[in-house]
Amino acid sequence: AFTYTALLQGLCDAGMVHEAMAVFAWMRPDGCAPDQHVYSTMVHGLCGAGRTGEADALLTEAMGEGFVPNVVVYNALIDGYCSTGDLELAVGVFEGMQSKGCSPNVRTYTELICGFCKSGKVERAMVLYSQMVEAGVAPNVVTYTALIQGQCNMGHLEFVFRLLHLMEASGLVPNEWTFSVLIDALCKSGRIEEAQQFLESLVQKGIKVNQVVYTSMMDALCKAGKFDDAHTLMHKMVMEGFVPDTHLYSSHIYGLCREGKLSEAMLQLDDMIDNGIQANAVTYTILIDKLLREFGSDGPKQIFDRMIVAGIKPD
RNA sequence: AGACAAAGAGA
Numbered sequence: 001a002f003t004y005t006a007l008l009q010g011l012c013d014a015g016m017v018h019e020a021m022a023v024f025a026w027m028r029p030d031g032c033a034p035d036q037h038v039y040s041t042m043v044h045g046l047c048g049a050g051r052t053g054e055a056d057a058l059l060t061e062a063m064g065e066g067f068v069p070n071v072v073v074y075n076a077l078i079d080g081y082c083s084t085g086d087l088e089l090a091v092g093v094f095e096g097m098q099s100k101g102c103s104p105n106v107r108t109y110t111e112l113i114c115g116f117c118k119s120g121k122v123e124r125a126m127v128l129y130s131q132m133v134e135a136g137v138a139p140n141v142v143t144y145t146a147l148i149q150g151q152c153n154m155g156h157l158e159f160v161f162r163l164l165h166l167m168e169a170s171g172l173v174p175n176e177w178t179f180s181v182l183i184d185a186l187c188k189s190g191r192i193e194e195a196q197q198f199l200e201s202l203v204q205k206g207i208k209v210n211q212v213v214y215t216s217m218m219d220a221l222c223k224a225g226k227f228d229d230a231h232t233l234m235h236k237m238v239m240e241g242f243v244p245d246t247h248l249y250s251s252h253i254y255g256l257c258r259e260g261k262l263s264e265a266m267l268q269l270d271d272m273i274d275n276g277i278q279a280n281a282v283t284y285t286i287l288i289d290k291l292l293r294e295f296g297s298d299g300p301k302q303i304f305d306r307m308i309v310a311g312i313k314p315d
Numbered sequence: 316a317g318a319c320a321a322a323g324a325g326a
Contacts, residue, residue, distance in 0.1 A: 005317040040318040075319040082320090107320045114321060142321050149321070180322040187323095215323040222324095250324040285325045315326090 001027075005037045012045030020045050034062070040073045047080025055080055056089075071097070075107050082115030090115055104135070110143045117150025125150050141167070145178045152185030160185070180212040187220035195220065196229075215247045222255030230255045243275055250283045257290040265290070266303075281307075281315045 004027055011020035024042055027034050034042075039062060046055035055077055059069060074097040081090035090112060094104060109132040116125040125147060132139060144167040151159045160182065164174060179202060186195035199217060202209055214237060221230040234252050237244060244252070249272040256265035265287060272279060284307040291299035307314065 002317050009318070035318095037318045042318095044319065070318095072319050077319090079320060105319095109320090111320045117321090140320095145321050147321095177322050182322095184323065210322095212323045217323095219324060245323095247324045252324090254324065280324095282325045287325095289326065 001032055001035045001038055004032060005041050008038065008041045008045065012041065012048065017045050017049040017051070036070045036073055039067070039069060040076045043073060043076040043080065047076065050084070052080035052084055071102055071105050071108065074102060075111060078108060079111045082111050085119055087115050087119060104137065106137055106140055106143065109137060110146060113143060114146040117146050117153065120153065122150040122154050141172050141175055141178065144172065145181055148178065149181045152181065155189060157185070157189070176210045179209055180216065183213050184216040187216045192220050192224055211245045211248050215251050218248060218251040218255065222251060222258060227255055227259045244277070246277055246280055246283065249277060250286060253283060254286045257286055262290060262294065279310065281312055284312060
């Protein structure tokens, strides 16, 4: 079963869920009974392919034959329902596992909290948060980050800082994800100066932030027309020896295009490729879109060919 | 020795 888990996971990760199902079906004839690890892998694989209903059916069938799922298996299914937005079904699984004597853990609660936050139901997420604390399950950084994101999306930015304090009071340290959620929320709600100040304060405290934070900042600056700040940001990062990734380069190229600096945008493209960073369909689309607007239907021809030559499939 | 949760770019 160890071998099978590894194999199934490999197939699922490669998007070969169909093949994984076939291998799974061969386990019994092969004399190897699927265990909890195998089931969680299959459930996760099916859910990742958008086949959550099948994952659920697979489990139900196995349980009918006496299989007893553990918390990891249930978590995989709950996560599947959360990511398709079927929150009530997720809650159904959550309640079902408890009635079968399986206690939810941090991940279970965090998945549900994240699901509710993403669909704008922060209140229910907060209820779950209280429930988990009551049940003696300690929230972790991921839990708090999800809640912070939920409150951010609702525009409750003041509440967010309360959550941050609550989190630190329980001995948890916000991480890069936490900061990226915060800064992105500040940016997307138009509070760019606050985001800039916050970012600056992090840097001064010696806290490392990553590409995601810089991309949020870059995106916001470009969309607000603050091109000089955007270029300065890019320049500063490069001076600090930071190598921007595909997202960051793309958002800067987007800014240059909006500013009308097409040739500089093209230079950035060369620059990223020189740095060994892959340009993808998004990157090329930004340039193609601008070239179309500037030069009409023949404008993007060269760049389109470059994209094809680079082996990038248009989407 | 194997399985599950949170963040950023274009149309």
